[in-house]
Amino acid sequence: MKNEILIERTPGGIPVVMERLPSSHSASFSVYFGHGSRDETKEQAGIAHMLEHMLFKGTVNRTAKQMAEEIESAGGETNGYTTKEVTTYQSFSLDETVGIAQDILADMVLNPKLDKDCLVTEKNVVTQEIRMLENDPEENIHVQFLETLWGEHPMGRSEAGSAETVASLTVKDVRSFFEERYRPPYMAVVATGNIEHAQVVDWAGRSFDYLERSNGNRSRDPPKPLARFMVYPRDDAQAYVGMGFPGLSTVSPDRFAQRLLTSVLGMGTSSRLFQAVRERSGLVYEIFSSSASYTDCGAVSVFYNTSVKDQEKVARLVAQEIRKLKTEGLEEGELMRAKRLVKGIYVRRLESTETRMVRLGEMFMSTGNVLSADEYLKMMDQVTEEQVVAMADRLMDRKKLSIAMHAPGKESEKAAKNLEDLDF
Secondary structure, eight states: OOOEEEEEEOTTOOEEEEEEOTTOSEEEEEEEESOOGGGSOSTTTTHHHHHHHHTTSBBSSOBHHHHHHHHHHTTOEEEEEEOSSOEEEEEEEEGGGHHHHHHHHHHHHHSBOOOHHHHHHHHHHHHHHHHHHHTOHHHHHHHHHHHHHHTTSGGGSOTTOOHHHHHHOOHHHHHHHHHHHSSTTSEEEEEEESOOHHHHHHHHHHHHTTSOOOSSOOOOOOOOOOOOEEEEEOOSSEEEEEEEEEOOOTTOTTHHHHHHHHHHHHSSTTSHHIIIIIIITOOOSOEEEEEEEOSSOEEEEEEEEEEGGGHHHHHHHHHHHHHHHHHHOOOTTHHHHHHHHHHHHHHHHTTSHHHHHHHHHHHHHHHSSOOOHHHHHHHHHTOOHHHHHHHHHHHOOGGGOEEEEEEOHHHHHHHHHHGGGOOO
């Protein structure tokens, strides 16, 4: 039997997304909830991430140690993550022990302890995670760029929240968030590997159909992009910079052209930015561009780090490459190279049942549908040179440019002021 993706529903209406991989000897299961950091209040920023941590601290039926011993005895593990728009919990096992993986996953998301001792412990853990991020400029610049782009909107905040908001969370807060959000209609079950479709749907129905539907409507407003230059002072000889623009959402039919635009510009060592800024100018060790898409917004960005004295010079080189791309178009063979690079990374990741599951879950939660790998690759192949150049003209508008600089304040303020004359 060939790989087959199915979307079915339990008798209670919960979506179940499945991809059967008969040649695999493993199985992966996840429960996705359509609530992330963008669904929090400012005062409770970080609560979705905190709740995710706490669900691994044991249930009313199992201690955390018992959970670990059982899943590892099944040849598997548990995992989870929180993004701006979803939270997910995962279990993995051998194909011969799927029942154990399913039972532990259901127990985690239905019967967590969520007690005071657990909260106190995880507050400390999450606070250390936040401090690590704040002291890692290479990671923190990504948070700072989105804050620069989207300001006070929840999309501009870190998923982890702040040390202050995390410290203020109570057991009542966490329990209320759990009881209000972890239920239909904002949930889905996803499974990949050597699974049986009927068995997965049956398990999902027996496990989750009794949950009452959420009473509250999930209210989301798209962020309003801010075109501004922001300095986040840091006492160091190195400058970390993020610059970019508003991008396309996950439902935009043009998102494939956006993906290839960022690939041409700054993905890989043959890209324009790497060749111009790293290879020819020697001003950076690493520079890259990327795109991120969400349900109602997106971002196209360039990140680099360099010496403080060269941060302005690198920004001007980036602008020069953007201008060149918009006015001169693509070089012969450039788009084909970008397509094969993107496709190569994509298909290599599909060798993992875990990655396949995440791909399906993320896609379904953001669009309500899924594309097969072949459909995705076909959409990428259909993008033309004209579409990529048109996308550069559409998205890379100087009037929409945002820049975040994580570097010494005095020098960066001067560089930011000088860069006001950027033109592309």
